[in-house]
Amino acid sequence: DARVTQTPRHKVTEMGQEVTMRCQPILGHNTVFWYRQTMMQGLELLAYFRNRAPLDDSGMPKDRFSAEMPDATLATLKIQPSEPRDSAVYFCASGIENTEAFFGQGTRLTVV
């Protein structure tokens, strides 16, 4: 049963701390997305990769957020330093071009 796996599922951290979210895309998928869900903005695209190369990260606050794909089985999203306004659910999704994207279950981040 192929699926996108995200860890951790929940994270509570103090303001100023570093947060790292991880994603294992579905094997064989060449595109990976990071989305953030908030009440106000719905699903916002933060960054996406194709064949591990970053294609667009314009939706990401560059001063504190970074996204990487160290290898084809791992994508990471880091926030340093974290702020209360970063509290949201972060979704990773993977897909193959010209098809739908499959989402993970998300990481619920709370920054206090």
Place this chain on the structure above:
Amino acid sequence: DQQVKQNSPSLSVQEGRISILNCDYTNSMFDYFLWYKKYPAEGPTFLISISSIKDKNEDGRFTVFLNKSAKHLSLHIVPSQPGDSAVYFCAASESVFKNSGYALNFGKGTSLLVTP
């Protein structure tokens, strides 16, 4: 700048009746459209898609209609069932043949409640 808009935050429909969820987009370069369903505490799951060369795509109880001239698409669920109660997201992307890849642009979602 929201390129995909779902103007109805919520919709309530009786079981057995038709649910119609609407979506508008502003980017005329979008040529691939999708609907996702999302239950609480889960990730969105793909429901149905349509490319711009079609105006209708059907899959069981779910049909998506695309009106390119109006930049409008809709999802019809017939008959609606209580298990269909969820948040539905409309998404769109530009040409999937672009060398730079594609990204799905999502609307803010419509919460559908199907009552028995």
